[in-house]
Amino acid sequence: MGTKNMWQVSEQKIEVRQLQVGMYVCRLDLPWSDTDYLLQGLKIKNRVDISKLTSYCQYVYIDVNKSSLQKTALKVSRIPPKVSANKTHNAKRKPLTFHPARDNWVKKHSVEHYAVSTQTKSEIKTALPVFNDIEHQVSKLLERMTHNRSVNIEELVDRTSDMVESIIRNPDAFAWLSRIRENRAPIYLHTVRLAVWGGIVGRQLGLNRFSLTHLTMTLLMTGIGKSLQDEYTLMKYKRERPSMEYQSHVNETIYHLSQFHFSCESILQTLQNYCERYDGSGFPAGIKGNAIPFLSRVAGLIETFELMINPYNPVKAISPANAIAKLNALKDVQFDGSLVEEFIKAVGLYPTGSLVELNNGAIGVIFTQSYEKRLRASVIPLTHDKGQRYTSFKILDLGYNAEEGESLHIKRGVASNHVPVSVLNKAHEYIFNRRQKPWSRVRDLIL
Structure with missing residues (x-):
């Protein structure tokens, strides 16, 4: 009995991003056997150890007694049971108080630095079959959900991970392929382009592979509710005043995913909030500032940009440079100013394919x-x-x-x-x- 109590006291659940050199990881959020670690337990020796764990986990359990840090250094934010990581992160952050020196999303989420490692032409050849598979699976997913047929989202997850790896190696390849594709079915291509932007922007932000896949999957899933919208609603879409019919696509997406027992809470939460805006002008709940989950803020910014340069009504398209100017005007109004700045660094005035x-x-x-x-x-x-x-x-x-x-x-x-x-x-x-x-x-x- 005493041993059990000692174990409970010494074990602390934290996010992987909160790990520090000297901490001892005693448990993961998945079985050790699902990783390539030979031993069950790991002493964090450097940033490489932390980076590797981010590719497997969202959170870990550290053994305070076996960690070689000062007790004050171990006072990191714990994750309460049954509360998602995004909710925990943002609950204590005050809305609309952005200042570059104080905003801490960089420390929490910007954990990687990726270098271009392949030539664009060779990466395009590697990426093409992945792109084709993703487009096919998205079209199949949306069609089957529309007709209430069973779907296998795991296949799409696997291919999305392959897309993320390609974008990490060279972001130009998928950017190019998403631009030259014939517009056979607008919503299908729209959601794929959103996911590509998610990978490119997330790469620039320094998100780890888990978060990159999370973001790109979220953006692909936005097409579920949109595919149920009639053409008139989409063609009349206005960013400043989206119709109530258009706004319904968020809840439609959540509903259909729940019908097929999709249970990834973090993606569902990101989907639920990606149309919210920094000043509270978004939907469906009108929440504001840093109360909006971080990846929801990123996804909302990406979708806004994509619908400026490739709107549902092609006649309304503007150049990426003009879209960047519009986003600049929305800094610290509808969007987190620091995210807008990093977004611009990621896409540039003249993105690949523009x-x-x-x-x-x-x-x-x-x-x-x-x-x-x-x-x-x-x-x-x-x-x-x-x-x-x-x-x-x-x-x-x-x-x-x-x-x-x-x-x-x-x-x-x-x-x-x-x-x-x-x-x-x-x-x-x-x-x-x-x-x-x-x-x-x-x-x-x-x-």
Whole structure:
């Protein structure tokens, strides 16, 4: 009896992100046998140990007696039973008090740094079958849920994890593929693009793999309720005043997931709150500030941006640069200012797959970005300055040409509806199905 009481006193449940060097992890939120740890128990020696645990767990149990920290250092926030991690995090945070020096989401959530490790062309070839599978599974999921048929969400989870790994290696690949896809069914492609943005933005934020998969899965699930909306409701959507019919998609999504016994509480909570806004102007509950779960804030920002550049009604599309300007105006109003700043760093003014006008009047599409010099991206010219389309395509490296003294550069962003997706698809097929090296200097192109 005494031994049991001692065990209960010495064991403390905390989030993985709260782990510190010197803590002794005695239990996980899953069996040790489901991991590659040979022994049941781990002394945290460095940040690598913490990073590895984040790929397996949301929370762990530490043994206070076996930890080599001062007792004061062990006074971290405990997670009460049956309360999700997001609720615990945000319950003590006051709404609408953002200040860069005091806001602590970076410390809690920004735990990784990812470097680009593959070339875009090779990663596109790796990512293509994953992208095709995800699009197919999303369409199947939405169709089966619409007709109240059984679904297997686990298959989608597995493929979403593969997408996350690809985006970690090189975010340009999935960004490119999501842009060139023919719009066969708007909601299907809309939800896939949301998930891709989730991976790209989450990568920039430094989310661990568990949180990245959580965020991308949440954004894919938003399509459930949206797929039940009629075309008129979607086409008339207004960000400033969404109709009551449109707002119902949140509860519809939660309802259908519950009908199929989807039990991931953290994703359900993120879905329930992703349309809430920092100033309390969102729906369905009108909560505000940091009371909104962190990943819900991220998902809401991503969806807002996507619906600006690829709205349900294509006529209303604006360029990414104009969308960024609108988001800047909403900093610390509808959106957490620090998140907006990191979002802009993630996507840039000219994201991969976006249309741009070059200073010679030609219209092109961004193929890859230089994350240090955004204006020196690689571009595929699509039309001449008079609007005539090219019949052959090459990738133009603006950074290389600048070094050679050639003055071609991006003049401005262009809305996605300026050039049909079929033209982008044609450029993709031309480049990836031809054997010669498709890179070019400015003088090689007749512009």
